[in-house]
Amino acid sequence: xxxxxxxxxxxxxxxxxxxxxxxxxxxxxxxxxxxxxxxxxxxxxxxxxxxxxxxxxxxxxxxxxxxxxxxxxxxxxxxxxxxxxxxxxxxxxxxxxxxxxxxxxxxxxxxxx
Amino acid sequence: xxxxxxxxxxxxxxxxxxxxxxxxxxxxxxxxxxxxxxxxxxxxxxxxxxxxxxxxxxxxxxxxxxxxxxxxxxxxxxxxxxxxxxxxxxxxxxxxxxxxxxxxxxxxxxxxx
DNA sequence: GCTCAGTACCTAGTCTTACTATGTACCAGG
DNA sequence: CCTGGTACATAGTAAGACTAGGTACTGAGC
Numbered sequence: 001x002x003x004x005x006x007x008x009x010x011x012x013x014x015x016x017x018x019x020x021x022x023x024x025x026x027x028x029x030x031x032x033x034x035x036x037x038x039x040x041x042x043x044x045x046x047x048x049x050x051x052x053x054x055x056x057x058x059x060x061x062x063x064x065x066x067x068x069x070x071x072x073x074x075x076x077x078x079x080x081x082x083x084x085x086x087x088x089x090x091x092x093x094x095x096x097x098x099x100x101x102x103x104x105x106x107x108x109x110x111x112x113x
Numbered sequence: 114x115x116x117x118x119x120x121x122x123x124x125x126x127x128x129x130x131x132x133x134x135x136x137x138x139x140x141x142x143x144x145x146x147x148x149x150x151x152x153x154x155x156x157x158x159x160x161x162x163x164x165x166x167x168x169x170x171x172x173x174x175x176x177x178x179x180x181x182x183x184x185x186x187x188x189x190x191x192x193x194x195x196x197x198x199x200x201x202x203x204x205x206x207x208x209x210x211x212x213x214x215x216x217x218x219x220x221x222x223x224x225x226x
Numbered sequence: 227g228c229t230c231a232g233t234a235c236c237t238a239g240t241c242t243t244a245c246t247a248t249g250t251a252c253c254a255g256g
Numbered sequence: 257c258c259t260g261g262t263a264c265a266t267a268g269t270a271a272g273a274c275t276a277g278g279t280a281c282t283g284a285g286c
Contacts, residue, residue, distance in 0.1 A: 010270095010271085011271065011272065014271085014272080014273095031263080031264090032263075032264065032265095033262065033263050033264075034263095049263090049264085049265095050264095050265075050266075053263095053264060053265060053266085054265085054266085056264095057265085072262070072263070073262095074261075074262055074263090075261075075262035075263050075264095076262075076263050076264065077263080077264090078262095078263070078264090079263085079264070
């Protein structure tokens with residue numbers, strides 16, 4: 001991040017990026033390279049590939065996703081991640097926290113502006 | 114944080130808390146103890162005092178706020194922070210990043226739910 | 227006088243997470 | 257053969273919130 005939005009966005013992404021990826025996976029399974037590309041398309045232009053792979057490994061180790069290796073027509077095999085029950089719970093929790101934050105910030109923005 | 118919202122909120126606060134404090138200061142000057150108390154009242158129940166003081170020192174060193182020492186009726190003198198021009202710019206930038214994130218996440222939530 | 231609670235500030239060390247930079251491997255087209 | 261696209265991985269760094277303390281000043285109650 002940095003080009004599309006401010007330099008502070010790196011810090012603001014922390015924790016949120018995980019929710020974003022869980023949300024992406026809740027619509028359909030995906031693999032790392034694909035997730036990175038999709039997010040870059042959606043405006044996270046400077047998102048580092050390594051960040052996504054590290055994140056995927058983390059959520060796998062926490063048991064939020066199931067993993068399957070699928071051969072690719074072009075290039076090495078893909079590691080396809082599927083959101084499981086634990087992951088869905090975590091996503092619900094993420095949306096709860098997110099809602100709390102947006103409510104607080106919406107109010108602050110009213111007061112401030 | 115933790116009681117009010119999920120355990121993941123600690124990471125999600127990173128970067129955002131700074132924007133929250135800048136927004137608070139944009140309505141009127143305030144000092145650390147007061148800011149901590151206000152935020153706790155507003156639902157950030159587990160917010161650590163030390164976190165706020167560290168943050169205030171950071172934004173002071175970045176030149177986003179002006180500081181004035183004011184005697185208190187009860188207890189040691191207060192360090193009152195006032196948002197200055199640089200701080201207001203930073204706040205604008207914060208809101209820009211925040212809007213970007215909320216737009217992305219709103220869309221993800223639609224798709225996902 | 228002394229203690230305790232409330233006010234007010236500060237800091238060293240830890241943990242998590244995003245980024246940098248780089249490396250590996252597989253494949254097709256020129 | 258060699259470049260570019262696909263696909264995954266990791267060691268090291270930086271930033272920020274938390275833990276767990278500590279200091280100092282004041283007034284109320286015993």
